Amino acid sequence: MGARWFCAKDVTPADRIEFTDTETDIYGLPAMRIHHRSTDRGLATIEEAKKAVAEAGAGSGTPAGRGSPATTSSSPPPPATRR
Numbered sequence: 001m002g003a004r005w006f007c008a009k010d011v012t013p014a015d016r017i018e019f020t021d022t023e024t025d026i027y028g029l030p031a032m033r034i035h036h037r038s039t040d041r042g043l044a045t046i047e048e049a050k051k052a053v054a055e056a057g058a059g060s061g062t063p064a065g066r067g068s069p070a071t072t073s074s075s076p077p078p079p080a081t082r083r
Contacts, residue, residue, distance in 0.1 A: 005049040010039040 015036045023031035 005053055007042070007045045007049050009036075010042045012037050012039065 018033045018035060019030040020033065021030065025031045
């Protein structure tokens, strides 16, 4: 199960997408560079969403992570550690 929260971003005058005339992407289109800045309000919104996700997840059982049943399976170890 996954949970996601949408957090609206505050738009600032510095936010823009810039296309270059000299570089291309893997499809041969003008390469783009994304410029954006986070605001204090936007960062606070993200922190609030993290808390809300944690609270919602707390009611659904053990979160996936190191040592949880969701991540400790009978899958073979990565190739570098196989014997």
